[in-house]
Amino acid sequence: MSKLESLPGRALELAGSIGDTLRDRVPDRAIKWIETGAALGALKTGGRVATKFVRRNPAVAVASAVGAGLLLYAVRRQQRKSREQAIEGRATRVEAKKAAPRATSKRARKTAAD
Template structure:
């Protein structure tokens, strides 16, 4: 094992332990903010790449947009068609039975005698 490989391996271990420690010590709210910031950064970088691609290849971008639109149209049409169709199934009728009468507990009332 070369010295360079051992250094890079040690650096990866150190970075992993720092990340684990950071996750343990930082409150959940702060981690959510960090994740949101990372997501926004990725979105910003992705939009830059997409903009450059569209500027260099407008025909490909238009064809992709048209294809996505046709796909969306086909999916929506299929969903509408499936909603309008009757649902095939098998049903069995269950006859209603009259329940036996319930026995009611009669409460005994205590007689009150009044002294005059």
């Protein structure tokens, strides 16, 4: 194996070790900021891609929006229907009984007498 062939593997290995070292030495708060920045960057890029797609294919975008709206309408209608239906079940009546008087302890009688 020549040095040129092993160079990309070595570079990946080095980048991995640097990333692990940074993760260990950088405080948790800073890593959260980095993750947030990466998420915002991905969101921004995704927004650009979606905008380009809608500009090139407006019919597909409209059809998907209508489909999503119909799906949402069907789900809400089903939820409303299930809330209005009577709940089927069986009930058993339990007769109330008077509680038997409790026996008091010596300590309770002593405190009550004082």
